[in-house]
Amino acid sequence: MTPAGGAYDAVIIGGGHNGLVCAAMLGRSGKRVVIVEAASKLGGAATSGEFAPGFTVSSCAHILNQLHPKVSRALDLSRHGLKLSTARMGTIALAPGGRHLTFEGALMVNEAVNGAGEVLSQRDLSSLSRLRRRLLRFAGLLHDFQATVPPRLDATSWRDGLGLARLGWAVRRLGRDDMRELLRIAGSNIADVLNDELDSDLLKGAIGLDAVLGTGLGPRSPNSVFTLLYRLSGRVGGVPGALALPEGGMGAVTDAMAAAAKANRVDIRTACPVKSIVVEEDRAVGVELESGEVIRAHAVVSNADAKTTCLDLLGARHLDTGFVRRVKGIRARGTAAKLHLALDGLPRFSGLEARDLGRRLLIAPSLDYVELAFNPCKYGEYSPAPAMEITIPSIHDTSLAPPGKHVLSAVVQYAPYDLKGGWQAAKDGFMDRIMDILSAYAPDLADRVVARELLTPEDLEQRHRLPGGHWHHGELALDQLYMMRPVAGAAQYAAPVPGLYLCGAGSHPGGGVMGAAGMNAAAQVIKGGKQS
Amino acid sequence: MIQPQPYEVQVLETPFHSRTAELCKTNEWSTWSGYTTPDVYTNMELEYFAARNTATLFDISPMTKYAITGPDAGRYLDRLLTRDMAKVNPGRVAYGLWCNDAGMVIDDGTVFCLGENDYRLCSQERHLPWLLDSAIGYEVAIEDITAGIAAVSLQGPTSCAVLKAMGFVGIEELKPYAHAEFQLGGHPLMISRTGFTGDLGYELWIEPAGAGELWDRLMEGGRLHGIRPLGSKALDMTRIEAGFIQAGVEFFPGDLSTRPDRLRSPFEIGMGWLVDFEKGHFIGRRALLREKQTGSRHALVGLDIAGNKPAHHSFIFQGRNKEVGIVTSALWSPTCKRNIALASLRTPYDKAHGLWADVYVHREQKWERIKAPCRVVDKQFFNPPRRWATPAGDR
Incomplete structure (x- = not known):
């Protein structure tokens, strides 16, 4: 299938949120685009x-905290149907004894509410307050760079040099004290930083969990620290670090993106797995579907992770060995499980109180609790006492469950992807744990x-074609960031094969429902792969 | 007998060691890929002149050898090497080199096509990690078989006569860069018309159990043809005369070097003829295409230098004092009667005039500096017709 008048300008492999954003942005600039999902x-x-039956939940990502404002603005997502059921979700750090710590608004963002709890x-x-100000300042710096194309590591052009200088200048502009502090803690661990600043175990445990959610890291x-900054870099309605729930679950976000794409004349084809990327004369010229159909396009943009794109769909034979080595070396070992309960x-x-349950509930009573949960994960075992981030979205959004009933959605850590003995045998045991x-905090929950x-x-x-079950298509580690994300040589969204682009979470800035990777990739496709 | 622990082994011995050790009268040895090999057996000049006038035996067993087999072996080598391997058929040997992503040379070597989907790659350095990682996505098996094959190089104008004296019927019909199968003492023996002296010569490949007998039969067959064992120092003289490049001298292996700006592309070491852009993708192709468009940084040239003092590692200057490069290999060539060198020059340089080598000679407690004018010449200083003639001659 081709549009009237020849090949597509771009074919997007995968209709995840970044693929949709990329398609919609390209469509908006007048390109003829097709998404194959x-x-x-x-x-x-x-x-x-x-x-x-009757119970709906966000299947993977469940809190919207990082959708990039430039993306929602450019695609006018609210006009395309995106509504938030809450934009100021609070957080409660649960304490085993019931002396919980409650935050109005996001953890660390609004003052703690003391009352009857801790x-x-x-x-x-x-x-x-001091720590929060500092971390938000650093996170703001990250935010600014999320919507930019990273420079090349072997900066040879003046543009690359400028990109690097911009990064250096942004860090320098923090001022002497904050710059030193950023450089001191950026590669460090959150446990040390929190132990330096705070006394309350409950508070430290909660912040520690936020730092390691969805990562292969423990608080030590x-x-x-970087992963916490990454989490805090998001904004909801201009409020840094705020948490929101989309009405209808996370699918509503991608529904709105799909609507924006369609409004920009993007063709969307689902149930169309891609078999391979077609290369002719050292240029990606389209995709071949499992069905055998070939869709030709001037640019092939992959929302899939770099490993799948480069090694499975493209094939190492079109690439150089050093690059293949780097792609093979991308670390993406998921450690987070997702729990859904119909209640x-x-x-x-x-x-x-019942009204408190609309907040995010964290089971991370101390840094040691989280670290002890992490320990077995290192050796391929699940946590006997996992840490959790729990939401009951049906409190804000009655469409998710039948009247009077509720859904609970939780991120559970740690559950290593490569569990010893395999998940088949262990899943029931983990569920029991x-x-x-949960029952220790909510005795009637099981009933x-x-x-x-x-x-x-x-x-x-x-289910979601996440490599290793990792949210971000690759660990958000300092060696897999910015000009090294997904790997050096493809960090400007263009793969080494001309005409092939990467727009997924594996590219800068990374995952979370942000859309910046898709947006930045679209800009590069429009430029034809030349550095900005 | 008590076997030494691996860490107690200082050097490995080649399958010819019992013979070479007996013949090495100078006791000058060097380590080559972990094996101990003679630098000089008796006298470097005598060995050199034997290579140029009669015949020599050089133990090449330490050369790294990889067996590359499987349904994708040919396609794999086409991806690895810069040259087109489709034209290399069973019975043929191809000289080639391979590059990293940046189009910088990793190593050069010879590929023997032993049969369909059956190749042997020989190189100076070891590269198994690179070779294995380059095989991702290919159905190919790569095995280091260095220790499993004994090899000796028989070089010189009488080398064919030696083989004939040994009874290898029809050996004179073997073309350059071809190989053929024979038998020796119950062992299969492969003979290839290849070598590193730039002269008529052969390399003989046998399982280690047959090595001693092969050596003895060669020495016996060569008794009336002036055969002599060749040390690595005399070999180096011949390869410079032939204009052959050497890893670690004319270029540094790309996967073993730490400074990316010191590496050389095939074009920069005079090997552009080995790069085939038409055959499809190979490692480094995109970088080499860019270089082809934007120009190379260096050129490897042959130099004819005034005087008779070898310009070892000399700076090359242009005009008064503009440094344009460095000598990589230098030699007073006894056969050419010229003071020759291979040099890496930064491009562009003015070929026509004004190049001089800054030669330092240490003479009895005094450094003497010679500003020796030099000319850029063909770097195949020595290339006799007998090297290429088929049938091969006897002297």
């Missing part, structure tokens, strides 16, 4: 799914469960 519906890891000392309150792993009514959490932990679904990284890989 392997699954029967669009959205990738940003989808909603009915996991039990009382932060004056010292902690002032330290937290180097790089875990016949709102559970009771000890020490919390999770229910034990309210009418259906449940546990997605291991293996399941996430299969």
